[in-house]
Amino acid sequence: MRNASRVATLGAAVVLAAALLLFPSVAPNPYVLSAGIVVLNYAVVATSWNFVGGFTGYISLGHGALAGLGGYATGLLVTKAGLASFLALAVAAVLIALLAVPLGMAALRVRGASFVIVSIAIVLILLLVFQSWASFTGGSRGLVIPRPFPDLSRPEHHRAFWYLYAGLLALVLIAWWLIDRSRFGLGLKAIREDEDKAEALGTPTFAYKLIVFVVSAFFTALGGGLYALWFGDLDPVFQFSILSGSYLVLMALLGGVRNLFGPVVGAVVVGVALEYFKVSFGDTQLHLVATGVLLGLVVMFMPDGVLPALGSLVKRLRPDDTASIREETASELRDQRLASSTAGDRR
Amino acid sequence: MTKSLETHELRKAFGGVTALDGASVSFRHGRVNALIGPNGSGKTTFFNCVTGMIRPDSGTTTYQGQDITRKAPHRIVHAGIGRTFQLCRVFPRMTALDNVLAAVRPVGVTRALLGARHRSEVDRARSWLTRLGIEHLAGVEARTMSWGQQKLLELAGVLNAGPETILLDEPAGGVNPALLDRIGTLVRELNAEGRTFVIVEHNMDLVMSISDHIVVFDRGRPIAEGPPQQIRTDERVLGAYLGV
Numbered sequence: 001m002r003n004a005s006r007v008a009t010l011g012a013a014v015v016l017a018a019a020l021l022l023f024p025s026v027a028p029n030p031y032v033l034s035a036g037i038v039v040l041n042y043a044v045v046a047t048s049w050n051f052v053g054g055f056t057g058y059i060s061l062g063h064g065a066l067a068g069l070g071g072y073a074t075g076l077l078v079t080k081a082g083l084a085s086f087l088a089l090a091v092a093a094v095l096i097a098l099l100a101v102p103l104g105m106a107a108l109r110v111r112g113a114s115f116v117i118v119s120i121a122i123v124l125i126l127l128l129v130f131q132s133w134a135s136f137t138g139g140s141r142g143l144v145i146p147r148p149f150p151d152l153s154r155p156e157h158h159r160a161f162w163y164l165y166a167g168l169l170a171l172v173l174i175a176w177w178l179i180d181r182s183r184f185g186l187g188l189k190a191i192r193e194d195e196d197k198a199e200a201l202g203t204p205t206f207a208y209k210l211i212v213f214v215v216s217a218f219f220t221a222l223g224g225g226l227y228a229l230w231f232g233d234l235d236p237v238f239q240f241s242i243l244s245g246s247y248l249v250l251m252a253l254l255g256g257v258r259n260l261f262g263p264v265v266g267a268v269v270v271g272v273a274l275e276y277f278k279v280s281f282g283d284t285q286l287h288l289v290a291t292g293v294l295l296g297l298v299v300m301f302m303p304d305g306v307l308p309a310l311g312s313l314v315k316r317l318r319p320d321d322t323a324s325i326r327e328e329t330a331s332e333l334r335d336q337r338l339a340s341s342t343a344g345d346r347r
Numbered sequence: 348m349t350k351s352l353e354t355h356e357l358r359k360a361f362g363g364v365t366a367l368d369g370a371s372v373s374f375r376h377g378r379v380n381a382l383i384g385p386n387g388s389g390k391t392t393f394f395n396c397v398t399g400m401i402r403p404d405s406g407t408t409t410y411q412g413q414d415i416t417r418k419a420p421h422r423i424v425h426a427g428i429g430r431t432f433q434l435c436r437v438f439p440r441m442t443a444l445d446n447v448l449a450a451v452r453p454v455g456v457t458r459a460l461l462g463a464r465h466r467s468e469v470d471r472a473r474s475w476l477t478r479l480g481i482e483h484l485a486g487v488e489a490r491t492m493s494w495g496q497q498k499l500l501e502l503a504g505v506l507n508a509g510p511e512t513i514l515l516d517e518p519a520g521g522v523n524p525a526l527l528d529r530i531g532t533l534v535r536e537l538n539a540e541g542r543t544f545v546i547v548e549h550n551m552d553l554v555m556s557i558s559d560h561i562v563v564f565d566r567g568r569p570i571a572e573g574p575p576q577q578i579r580t581d582e583r584v585l586g587a588y589l590g591v
Contacts, residue, residue, distance in 0.1 A: 182460050183451075190449040193438035196400065200432075202424035202451035202508045 039271035062119035068239030070221025071228035085148035100217030256305025368567035384564030429510030
């Protein structure tokens with residue numbers, strides 16, 4: 001069973017790697033490539049969200065804002081501090097990871113719906129700060145960030161960022177996979193299942209949650225920072241939005257939070273759908289209706305996501321090899337005891 | 348015998364309801380101790396206070412001479428006290444093997460980041476599953492197991508954390524007679540290997556057959572204690588608990 005799972009993961013990794021390498025060559029025009037980068041950005045940030053949401057079950061609607069912080073930190077380090085673009089990106093991610101320590105210490109003290117509300121509050125506070133502090137952040141006028149590759153044409157710019165995002169996605173997926181198979185990851189999953197029970201078995205639950213929150217914030221900030229360097233223009237309304245955080249949750253839930261590639265699959269489905277609705281229906285709010293319907297359908301019919309649903313389907317089609325879970329009867333126990341005492345007598 | 352687990356004047360109230368009313372108890376090392384009393388007498392609250400799951404309003408708990416009153420539950424586990432829950436709690440969507448592997452003894456950062464399925468740890472976890480007779484369910488998700496099997500799985504997880512003292516909250520609750528027999532035997536075997544037990548239980552046959560020492564609670568404090576034969580005839584116990 002474990003081998004089958006490994007083969008499936010390896011197969012999916014090969015397919016994903018091939019898609020990442022080939023997409024820029026088969027994309028018919030720069031627009032499709034740029035839409036692909038948006039989807040890839042969603043995949044990076046949704047997978048980063050899944051460090052917290054997938055492992056611990058804490059549903060954060062604030063990760064869109066962590067990406068926004070990464071974007072603004074990168075942009076401000078380039079424009080105000082004069083750092084080179086990619087150095088600024090790395091420094092920004094570290095800064096946001098450090099900021100995640102007090103944020104996590106405050107937010108992770110509460111569970112369930114209370115945690116969701118705290119994460120929303122963080123988004124709203126950040127939105128207010130970045131809108132109001134116009135002298136530093138640019139406020140509602142936005143923040144323009146110079147391109148890291150000024151000599152490249154727009155299609156070349158997209159192509160370069162596609163591969164940068166592909167590398168970042170690979171890094172995030174490897175980190176998630178490593179945690180998933182570690183003792184630390186097992187502790188996080190125990191927290192997701194029953195936090196009090198995990199604590200009662202010796203897991204330092206608060207420290208585990210805080211560490212994974214910081215790791216998640218680091219990768220989310222990298223995703224947001226790379227977006228800032230690619231897009232070149234940040235607006236607080238879009239960067240600090242509950243909606244963008246909700247999209248990430250939808251993507252991870254749709255693909256499957258317990259699966260390495262779940263958020264990637266969700267990002268592709270939701271990202272493409274959002275782009276389709278925006279192109280086809282312009283400025284209407286139809287894409288919001290569609291994502292709401294999608295969320296409802298997922299929760300009702302595939303609560304574990306698309307990938308686990310497919311896995312269950314495959315398992316159902318295979319011969320059943322699970323162990324019997326029946327209990328032993330008193331007579332069976334008596335027989336076993338008799339057999340063991342007979343064996344003991346022989347010894 | 349040395350005193351292993353001691354509480355002094357432990358108090359806990361939930362709103363207007365006093366669950367623990369100055370409970371001072373000591374459990375000696377190497378014994379099978381039982382904690383009995385009518386429903387609502389504070390037994391589970393006592394367990395929760397001792398294991399750090401809830402903070403007592405006042406009073407202290409010491410374990411092997413060390414004050415553990417305000418310690419986090421995981422630190423109390425690392426100090427050597429493990430527990431099961433009144434309503435059996437397992438990690439439902441994890442396999443039986445992972446349920447046992449999830450029990451954590453103190454490890455360094457490097458060890459924590461290593462693979463969870465290190466051979467020695469898996470062997471150790473499997474050995475507990477084997478000892479409790481559920482090794483054939485190692486790869487099965489806990490939620491698909493029967494209540495009795497989940498009880499055994501919960502105990503396997505606690506044992507894998509390596510505690511010297513184990514608090515069992517109603518181990519006989521909802522299990523069939525054959526399994527009850529097995530649990531009783533297991534407790535005696537584990538006790539013979541050096542583990543101390545404190546057992547909250549309403550099944551008097553089990554309590555009287557496996558306990559060395561019994562503490563009786565009523566209204567949040569101990570009203571009697573002693574060996575089973577003494578408790579069986581204690582008038583205060585008969586009045587408060589057995590209604591005689």
